[in-house]
Amino acid sequence: MTALPLDSESAVLLIPLGAAALLVLLPGYWLAARLNILASLLTLIAALRLLVGTPPAPGPYLLVDDLNVVFIALNTFVSFTTSIFSASYVGHELEIGRLTPRYLRFYHAMFQILSFAMNLALLANNIGLMWVAIELTALITVMMVGIYRTNEALEAAWKYFILGSVGIALALFGTILVYVAAQPVIGEGAESMIWTQLLTRAAAFDPALLDLAFVFLLLGYGTKVGLAPLHAWLPDAHAEGPTPISAVLSGLLLNVALYAVLRFKMLMAANAGAVAPGPLMVTLGLVSLLFAAFMLYRRRDIKRLFAYSSIEHMGIIVFAFGMGGPLANFAGLLHMTMHSLTKSGIFFAVGHIAQVKGTQKIADIGGLTESHPWLGWSLILGVVAIAGLPPLGIFMSEFLVVSSTFARSPLLAIPLVLGLLLAVGALLRSLNSLAFGAVKGSTAPVKASYAPLFAHLGLVSVAGIYLPPQLVSWFQHVSILLG
Amino acid sequence: MDRLDFDIAHLLAGGLVLVTFLLLYQDRLYALLNVYAVHALTLAAAVAWQAFIQGASHLYVTAVLALAFKAIVVPGALRRIVARLGIHREIETVVGIGMTMLAGMGLVALSMVVMLRVTSGEASPIAREDLAFALAVVLLGLLVMVTRRNAVSQIVGFMSLENGLILAATGAKGMPLVVEISVAFSILIAVIVIGIFLFRIRERFDTVDLQALDQARGDRL
Numbered sequence: 209m210t211a212l213p214l215d216s217e218s219a220v221l222l223i224p225l226g227a228a229a230l231l232v233l234l235p236g237y238w239l240a241a242r243l244n245i246l247a248s249l250l251t252l253i254a255a256l257r258l259l260v261g262t263p264p265a266p267g268p269y270l271l272v273d274d275l276n277v278v279f280i281a282l283n284t285f286v287s288f289t290t291s292i293f294s295a296s297y298v299g300h301e302l303e304i305g306r307l308t309p310r311y312l313r314f315y316h317a318m319f320q321i322l323s324f325a326m327n328l329a330l331l332a333n334n335i336g337l338m339w340v341a342i343e344l345t346a347l348i349t350v351m352m353v354g355i356y357r358t359n360e361a362l363e364a365a366w367k368y369f370i371l372g373s374v375g376i377a378l379a380l381f382g383t384i385l386v387y388v389a390a391q392p393v394i395g396e397g398a399e400s401m402i403w404t405q406l407l408t409r410a411a412a413f414d415p416a417l418l419d420l421a422f423v424f425l426l427l428g429y430g431t432k433v434g435l436a437p438l439h440a441w442l443p444d445a446h447a448e449g450p451t452p453i454s455a456v457l458s459g460l461l462l463n464v465a466l467y468a469v470l471r472f473k474m475l476m477a478a479n480a481g482a483v484a485p486g487p488l489m490v491t492l493g494l495v496s497l498l499f500a501a502f503m504l505y506r507r508r509d510i511k512r513l514f515a516y517s518s519i520e521h522m523g524i525i526v527f528a529f530g531m532g533g534p535l536a537n538f539a540g541l542l543h544m545t546m547h548s549l550t551k552s553g554i555f556f557a558v559g560h561i562a563q564v565k566g567t568q569k570i571a572d573i574g575g576l577t578e579s580h581p582w583l584g585w586s587l588i589l590g591v592v593a594i595a596g597l598p599p600l601g602i603f604m605s606e607f608l609v610v611s612s613t614f615a616r617s618p619l620l621a622i623p624l625v626l627g628l629l630l631a632v633g634a635l636l637r638s639l640n641s642l643a644f645g646a647v648k649g650s651t652a653p654v655k656a657s658y659a660p661l662f663a664h665l666g667l668v669s670v671a672g673i674y675l676p677p678q679l680v681s682w683f684q685h686v687s688i689l690l691g
Numbered sequence: 692m693d694r695l696d697f698d699i700a701h702l703l704a705g706g707l708v709l710v711t712f713l714l715l716y717q718d719r720l721y722a723l724l725n726v727y728a729v730h731a732l733t734l735a736a737a738v739a740w741q742a743f744i745q746g747a748s749h750l751y752v753t754a755v756l757a758l759a760f761k762a763i764v765v766p767g768a769l770r771r772i773v774a775r776l777g778i779h780r781e782i783e784t785v786v787g788i789g790m791t792m793l794a795g796m797g798l799v800a801l802s803m804v805v806m807l808r809v810t811s812g813e814a815s816p817i818a819r820e821d822l823a824f825a826l827a828v829v830l831l832g833l834l835v836m837v838t839r840r841n842a843v844s845q846i847v848g849f850m851s852l853e854n855g856l857i858l859a860a861t862g863a864k865g866m867p868l869v870v871e872i873s874v875a876f877s878i879l880i881a882v883i884v885i886g887i888f889l890f891r892i893r894e895r896f897d898t899v900d901l902q903a904l905d906q907a908r909g910d911r912l
Contacts, residue, residue, distance in 0.1 A: 370849070374852070378829075380856050380860075381829060381859060384856070384860050384866065385822075387863050388863045391864065396865025397867060398867045401866075414810075416809040416810075419809070420805065
């Protein structure tokens with residue numbers, strides 16, 4: 209790969225874009241699915257080169273620093289595994305006629321453009337460019353969610369479109385306010401939208417304007433993070449779209465929006481007069497956690513169940529970053545990584561399960577360990593992991609969040625622990641009927657691609673016991689950056 | 692700053708707020724689209740005036756886009772959709788007109804209080820008051836969206852909200868063009884998406900009333 213005439217920074221952006229252009233033209237399923245995987249793999253390699261290489265100097269549009277490299281590596285890895293899962297998933301959809309070849313072509317191209325838009329949002333050094341990229345992700349996912357064109361899918365897409373656009377509009381207003389705050393200090397023009405410039409000069413900004421801007425940005429991008437009470441689009445979008453898109457939504461897109469919030473949080477922290485963003489984030493995080501924990505009970509649709517679980521976990525992550533400080537930030541970063549890996553892994557399993565059983569209704573699925581032992585036990589491992597039971601990766605990050613909260617403000621730890629326990633109860637209850645008991649539904653063998661599923665679950669299991677010291681020191685470094 | 696420049700900018704931005712109020716109480720789709728065209732026209736004038744007094748020629752592009760695209764093309768396209776779907780009847784509103792207007796006044800007062808208090812510092816007066824008006828338009832656009840059940844009128848609400856954003860962006864002196872073009876572009880994409888949606892909805896239902904879609908929710912049986 210060293211012969212590549214591109215620097216890794218642009219490769220991460222240009223490979224998906226080029227692949228998308230090719231995929232629009234390619235008619236066949238077989239070739240398109242493989243090209244999709246290949247492009248995702250190449251993007252992953254470029255991202256890894258970005259990770260190990262020395263970061264290039266920040267330009268007017270793009271920036272590579274220690275914070276976003278973590279996100280980009282995670283993003284491209286999950287994109288790659290999802291593309292493998294997607295190949296077998298859409299193959300089945302094509303067979304049963306839920307997707308026509310024309311829509312499939314559209315789907316593959318959109319998959320790559322989505323990957324491009326997410327990487328652009330993460331790499332952007334210009335807050336306007338970041339906004340554009342996040343809006344692009346919203347538009348693409350809206351179309352992907354509606355791709356089955358059933359009544360439910362259309363309603364989900366419409367709801368997502370309306371809520372997502374309102375969120376994105378509020379975020380733009382916040383972005384404009386940041387510019388208005390920066391303009392008297394940095395001067396007119398593009399300079400006042402460059403994030404690295406903003407960060408170094410933030411101390412001199414008008415604190416009141418910055419406060420107002422942050423409220424809009426938190427609400428705007430928070431809609432895309434899926435924070436309650438702005439989460440209404442999320443369960444529908446997860447349940448009605450193709451499962452690879454659910455995996456990308458939960459595993460990646462929520463993180464990208466969260467990343468935007470974190471960038472602006474750093475800006476707030478750099479200004480002494482501005483209100484501390486922590487309490488706002490802590491409140492939103494706790495509300496999301498508790499709300500989702502209650503909503504996890506009485507779910508009838510398996511994908512909706514895990515969508516609510518994503519809201520719960522985003523709540524925990526936002527709570528951790530809101531608490532701030534090296535330990536809580538470390539826990540937040542770790543939790544984000546673990547959640548991405550576990551949740552997309554679960555969606556891989558759920559996708560195959562829903563396909564073989566022909567339904568997403570929890571009541572119609574049962575005895576998976578007996579009918580499909582590999583899928584059943586993977587699902588059990590995934591759910592045990594996402595519920596935060598030891599010794600898996602999420603247990604460790606949740607333990608860190610809880611213990612750091614106990615050390616600093618014990619009163620906040622009470623609702624936090626309550627929410628966590630409620631969620632564990634709900635998940636295990638559903639898992640019991642899904643995995644054990646009488647076999648329900650079809651017992652036909654599955655043509656599943658287990659590799660991505662096992663890769664994700666394997667990483668999460670290992671991370672619960674052993675984290676490589678390089679990774680730990682990297683996360684520690686980023687936690688200090690986040691303040 | 693010349694006093695007259697300031698007053699005209701004020702007048703146009705205030706006019707936009709006023710036209711947004713007109714949107715709030717329209718009860719027929721064609722009338723709503725006409726008022727939206729006036730809304731976009733007012734925005735074009737406000738942006739052009741900002742371009743003139745700031746000496747920022749690139750803002751004229753935004754003004755022309757607002758004029759051609761939002762005041763003429765989009766209302767025209769939506770009108771055709773409405774005609775083809777045969778839905779030019781009355782719009783179902785969620786709450787009464789009186790309550791909506793009261794809520795609208797409350798939102799305008801809120802945005803004035805918030806913005807004028809917050810920007811009392813070094814920001815130029817024109818930016819402050821433009822921002823206050825812009826926030827009012829954004830909030831009123833949200834109100835239009837939540838008080839209507841019909842898909843077309845929700846789109847109109849969303850577009851008036853975006854007009855408020857453009858007013859804010861042009862009021863902020865020297866804001867790079869990148870953002871304005873992207874905003875205009877995003878509206879273009881948004882309309883395409885919306886258009887596709889409307890026709891897809893049409894395939895399934897005989898109405899674009901979103902209540903019909905509400906019944907198709909998977910989880911609440």
